[in-house]
Amino acid sequence: MGIRVAVIPLGGEAVRLRPLTVETSKAMVRILNRPLLEFSIVNLARQGVEEILLGVRGYHNYRDVYDYFGEGYWLEREYNVRVRMRYMPRVETRGNAEAVKISLEYYGIKEPVLVVQGDNLFEIDLDAFYEFHRSKDAFMTIALKEEERLEEFGVAAVNEDMRILKFVEKPKRREDAPSKLVNTGLYILSEDFLGFFQGDVGAKLYREGLMDFGSNIIPSAIEAGLPVYGFVTRGYWFDVGSPDRYLDAALYLLSRLKPSDLASDEIAPRVFVQGTSPESLAFKRELKERIASGDVKVEGNVLIGRHVKLGRGVYLKDAVIDNYTVVEDGAEVVESAVMDRVVIGQGAKANRSIIGRHSLVGPRSTIVGSVLGDDVTVGSGSLLMGCRVWPHKVLGDGVRLENFVLT
Template identity: 80%
Template sequence: MGVRVAVIPIGGEAVRLRPLTVETSKAMVRILNRPLIEFTIVGLARQGVEEIIMGVRGYYNYKDVYDYFGEGYWLEREYGVRVRLRYMPRAETRGNAEAVKISLEYYGVREPVLVVQGDNLFEIDLDSFYKFHEANRAFMTIALKEEERVEEFGVAAVDERMRILKFVEKPKRREDAPSNLVNTGLYLLSEDFLNFFEGEVGSKLYREGLMDFGSNVIPAVIGAGLPVYGFVTKGFWFDVGSPERYLAAAQYLLGNLGPSDLASEEILPRVFVQGTSPESLALKRELKERINSGDIKVEGNVLIGRHVKIGRGAYLKNAVIDNYTVLGDGAEVVDSVVMDRSVLGPRSRVERSIVGRHSAVGEGSYLVNSVLGNDVTVGAGAVLINAKVWPHKSVGDGVKLENFALT
């Protein structure tokens, strides 16, 4: 028996990822031409998870996730996996642990459960994770990841058997950290998890509303002497909590995943194009011919979605181009992501930036280290450096924004 049920808490406003999340659930932000959480759902289903409970809180989190995924039955047609998606009842929660508690109680789940965060992209051997958890008879097992920069995470102090003694939250210096093992937010909970909140320590946390795993529940569980273990995962793991981390995750995955993981065909070395319709097959043939002839210049790793139009002399380097996007003649996309149905004008350049959905960048404009929300218009000849533009906003022709947020 392995892990059958997973819970994904999806709450909060994802402030650090704005402007991408002003009107969109963080879990549904598109990455590699799919909603972020789709990678998690499919990955878990492929490892035997049969049921995933979405611990959604708030209007955008519920609406965006439910309207796209529904009960999840279409995933079998698309990916060949069978998984049932269920949703936490409408409730105000005071942390991700409360979302898990409500979900397990409502659906009567009394078995080991996997908890993953809605803004994480990860790769983990779930069978090994579960066997380690069972072998140690753990109340809770936390997936840990070796990181060089530990200052942004909770860092585990462990004994020789990998029992977690404590966490040091966001140590100011590397020397202050007890190890280089950080909390990934991937948890295996024993079937006794709900009973903890009926005891003295857990019930006190609940009464006081201290229901965040990292800040409240895990320290209390360790303090109560319950066995909490750390499982070191070797797979990739990204907390997609900011535009910088989003781009880092997109670039890593683009450089390391293969055609099947990218739902694409590799038409040339490290050039992936999605779609299987007659139009998509014709686009693949056209792009292959134009890249080979030099009409489109490509370097590094490139992912191109469906029904894309690319002008003559366009240049793509380590680029993600989403569905229905239009690139004008001479447009350049470098180390960047352009989301679906956007338009880049002739001779525009997007560098180390994210262009949100249905946005338009004018002729000759230059974006570097910048993020556009959805439905943004940037005029011709504009220059954006370290800038953020909120959804539905416009930047005029020739305007320069540097170190600025247009809200």
């Protein structure tokens, strides 16, 4: 029997991902036209996970996740997977490890579990991960991923048996890093995990409120001599913790995923269009003809949601266009993600940017390297470069802003 239960701690305010998370749980930020968390849940359910415990803390996290997923029964209809979703009681936790501890205790879980971070997108062979964990008789096994950019992660020092000796947190220089293997935040915990807090080391951490896996639990467990091992995963892994990482993840997955992974049809090479209604089917036929005639120009990998309207002369390159969005005549979307119910005005351009839900970019405006929160209005003929704009802000016509944060 493999891993049956996964725990996903969801806390914090995701400051680095603002303005997308000012009013929205980071787990529910839309990516590739669905909430980020939906990818993880479906991925795990397809690998045999039957129960997911959500260690939610804070109003936005609970409201957004519960209102969308409920107990998860609808996922069977949508994805042909069966998984039950349950929620941590309302407790002010002092770190992600405490959210896991409370969830396991409350639901009486006394078996090995998988821990997943709510802002991660990943591909992992869960059976192989668990078999490695069992073969080592580990207290805890951490999925490690080889990365080139090490300065933002905890980097593992391991011996020849893949036992973790220590982590070097966010090494500033490459020579300070003991390897290229970083902590992904994917953990398998043994059935003895709760017992750790009955011992001297765990009890002290709990009393002092030091309940973060990366900063407290893992270093203390290693120092106490508990068997903590590293499993190297070869699949993709993204910590979607900033707008740049969001775009990197979205564009990478868009280049790799199959039409079925995106609930779409491939109407032209690497052009995926979602929707199954009669209107959606008609739109797919029409768009295929418009692309062939050059009326709409498409390059790279493009995902288009349901009930989208594309004007004449629209140019899309490596772009994500979410549901109910309107892209008017002559507009361009390049290496960008446009969320649902957005209007991109006539002749407007979005380049390497994220446009939040229900926002409006006026005619002839240009948005470069910027992030607009939800319900933002940008007037006509404006230019935003390297900006972040908080939800509900209104910018007039002809605005020029560079490297500016509008809160």
